[in-house]
Amino acid sequence: MKYPRFRSRYVTAGVAGLALAAxxxxxxxxxxxxxxxxxxxxxxxxxxxxxxxxxxxxxxxxxxxxxxxxxxxxxxxxxxxxxxxxxxxxxxxxxxxxxxxxxxxxxxxxxxxxxxxxxxxxxxxxxxxxxxxxxCTGSVTTTGAPTTAGPTTAGPTTAGPTTAGPTSARPTTAGPTSAGPTSAVPCTRQPGTGGGSGPYPAGYETSNSLANHTIYRPDSLPCEKMPILAWSQGACSANGLSAFNFLREIASHGFLVIANGSPNGSGSSTASWLTQSMDWAVAENARQGSKYYGRLDTSKIAVAGFSCGGLEAYEVSNDPRVTTTAIFSSGLLNDANDYQLRRLTKPIAYFIGGSSDIAYPNAMDDWGKLPSGLPAFMGNLNVGHGGTYDQTNGGEFGRVMVLYLKWRLKGDQTSGRAFVGSNCGLCGTQWQVQQKNLTL
Known part of the structure; x- marks a missing residue:
C-alpha cells in the first residue's frame, strides 16, 4: 500500500497562548x-x-x-x-x-x-x-531569629560556621546553587533575556563544532541535568529557526534542544544530522571546559520531528541512546519502510493535526502497525498540518510536548497523567486521544 507524499506547509492555527511566570x-x-x-x-x-x-x-x-x-x-x-x-x-x-x-x-x-x-x-x-x-512576589524576606539558625541571611560572621554556617545548615534554602555538578558553570539563577513560559528563559546559539544546527538552551543553565531533544524541521528544512517559538518553549523548561539546520539556513537536512546532535551532546557533556560539562543527562534523549522531519526521526529511533520518539504530523510514506516500525522498542508519541492533516492517514496507518506491547500515545488536535508551532510558546503543541518530555525524560508522573488512563488530562478535551500499553 502506498500513501501520497505530503509536503510541509505552515499555517497559523488557533489563538496565540499567553504565558506569565510568577x-x-x-x-x-x-x-x-x-x-x-x-x-x-x-x-x-x-x-x-x-x-x-x-x-x-x-x-x-x-x-x-x-x-x-x-x-x-x-x-x-x-x-x-x-x-x-x-x-x-x-x-x-x-x-x-x-x-x-x-x-x-x-x-x-x-x-x-x-x-x-x-x-x-x-x-x-x-x-x-x-x-x-x-x-509569590519575587522578593525574599525572613522572619524569626536568624542569628540562631539562619545561615542564608546572617552569614558565617554573625552565626559562626561551627553552629550555623552554610555547610551545615539548610542548604536547600539557598536555591538552585546547592544542586548539580560543582565542576560546571555556576547554576545561580540569573535574569534571562530569552523567552518561553518555563522557569528558565531560553534563547538559541550555534557551535563551531556542530555545523548546520541550532542549539536552544536556557540563558542560565539549571542546576539539574538537562535532558536532550534532537529535532528535525518540517520539510526537512535546514533552517534551525523554522519552529522557533515551539523549540524555545521546550528549552525554557530545562531541556537542551538541538535542531537540524543553522539559523535561517537553506537546503535540506538528513537523518544523520539527528545522530550528529546526539554525538555532540554526549561529547560536550564529557568535555572539560564546555559550558555543558556534567550538565546534560545523556541517558535521557528524545528524537522528534515535524512532517518530513518526522520521517528522519523514525530513521534514528533505533539508536540505543534514544529514550523516546515523538512524531508530529507525519507517517511513513509506503509499506517498504514498515521495518522502521517493527524495530521500535522505546515509547513513542504521535501529535497529529486531525483528519484534515494531510499526514493523518499515514500516521494512523503507522499506529495500527506498531509492535505489540510498545507504549504509545496518539493525540489528534484539529488544527491541520501546520500545527501550532508558530503560536506564542508553540501553542497547544508546545504545551503538550513539554508535558510529554517532562514525563518521559524527567520522570514527572504528574505530567504523565496528561497521557495515561481513561481520565487522562488530555482525555475529554479538544484532543482526540488513543493509548497503547501506557502506565505511570
Whole structure:
C-alpha cells in the first residue's frame, strides 16, 4: 500500500497562548522553616468563550507534603474542568489543592495541573498567586531569629560556621546553587533575556563544532541535568529557526534542544544530522571546559520531528541512546519502510493535526502497525498540518510536548497523567486521544 507524499506547509492555527511566570518568594518562620514558590501560568489555547491553561508550581523552600494554591481572576473567568487537582471558586477567588498523588513537592521540584475555563470579553493572566498562604512576589524576606539558625541571611560572621554556617545548615534554602555538578558553570539563577513560559528563559546559539544546527538552551543553565531533544524541521528544512517559538518553549523548561539546520539556513537536512546532535551532546557533556560539562543527562534523549522531519526521526529511533520518539504530523510514506516500525522498542508519541492533516492517514496507518506491547500515545488536535508551532510558546503543541518530555525524560508522573488512563488530562478535551500499553 502506498500513501501520497505530503509536503510541509505552515499555517497559523488557533489563538496565540499567553504565558506569565510568577515571581518567587522565600521566607523563614520563627522555627526557621523556609517557604517559597514559583508559579508558571500558561494559557495554551483559546476559543470563543473558553480557554485552556496549564499551571506549574515550583517549590523553592522546604519540602511540603500538601499544597494549596490560591489566586484571583481579574475579568470574571471561571474554571469549568480541572485535572491533577481539586478546585473551588467563589466569585473571582480560586483555590486549588493537591490530590492524593501529587501533594508532596521536594525542594526545587515541581508539580502542576491543568484546566479548561470560560471567559467573556477579556482573559488577563492572574498575578496574585499564593502557595499555602505565602505570596509569590519575587522578593525574599525572613522572619524569626536568624542569628540562631539562619545561615542564608546572617552569614558565617554573625552565626559562626561551627553552629550555623552554610555547610551545615539548610542548604536547600539557598536555591538552585546547592544542586548539580560543582565542576560546571555556576547554576545561580540569573535574569534571562530569552523567552518561553518555563522557569528558565531560553534563547538559541550555534557551535563551531556542530555545523548546520541550532542549539536552544536556557540563558542560565539549571542546576539539574538537562535532558536532550534532537529535532528535525518540517520539510526537512535546514533552517534551525523554522519552529522557533515551539523549540524555545521546550528549552525554557530545562531541556537542551538541538535542531537540524543553522539559523535561517537553506537546503535540506538528513537523518544523520539527528545522530550528529546526539554525538555532540554526549561529547560536550564529557568535555572539560564546555559550558555543558556534567550538565546534560545523556541517558535521557528524545528524537522528534515535524512532517518530513518526522520521517528522519523514525530513521534514528533505533539508536540505543534514544529514550523516546515523538512524531508530529507525519507517517511513513509506503509499506517498504514498515521495518522502521517493527524495530521500535522505546515509547513513542504521535501529535497529529486531525483528519484534515494531510499526514493523518499515514500516521494512523503507522499506529495500527506498531509492535505489540510498545507504549504509545496518539493525540489528534484539529488544527491541520501546520500545527501550532508558530503560536506564542508553540501553542497547544508546545504545551503538550513539554508535558510529554517532562514525563518521559524527567520522570514527572504528574505530567504523565496528561497521557495515561481513561481520565487522562488530555482525555475529554479538544484532543482526540488513543493509548497503547501506557502506565505511570
Amino acid at each position: 515571581g518567587a518568594v522565600v521566607v523563614t518562620t520563627a522555627a526557621e522553616a523556609a517557604a517559597g514558590c514559583r508559579v508558571t501560568y500558561a494559557v495554551s489555547s483559546s476559543w470563543p468563550g473558553g480557554f485552556g491553561a496549564n499551571v506549574t508550581i515550583t517549590n523553592l523552600g522546604d519540602p511540603v507534603t500538601s499544597w494549596r494554591l490560591t489566586w484571583s481572576f481579574g475579568a470574571g473567568q471561571t474554571i469549568t474542568q480541572l485535572w491533577n487537582g481539586t478546585h473551588t471558586q467563589s466569585g473571582s477567588q480560586v483555590t486549588v489543592t493537591n490530590v492524593s498523588y501529587n501533594g508532596t513537592i521536594a525542594t526545587g521540584a515541581s508539580t502542576g495541573f491543568g484546566f479548561n475555563g470560560a471567559w467573556n470579553g477579556a482573559n488577563p493572566v492572574p498575578t496574585n498567586f499564593a502557595l499555602n498562604g505565602t505570596a
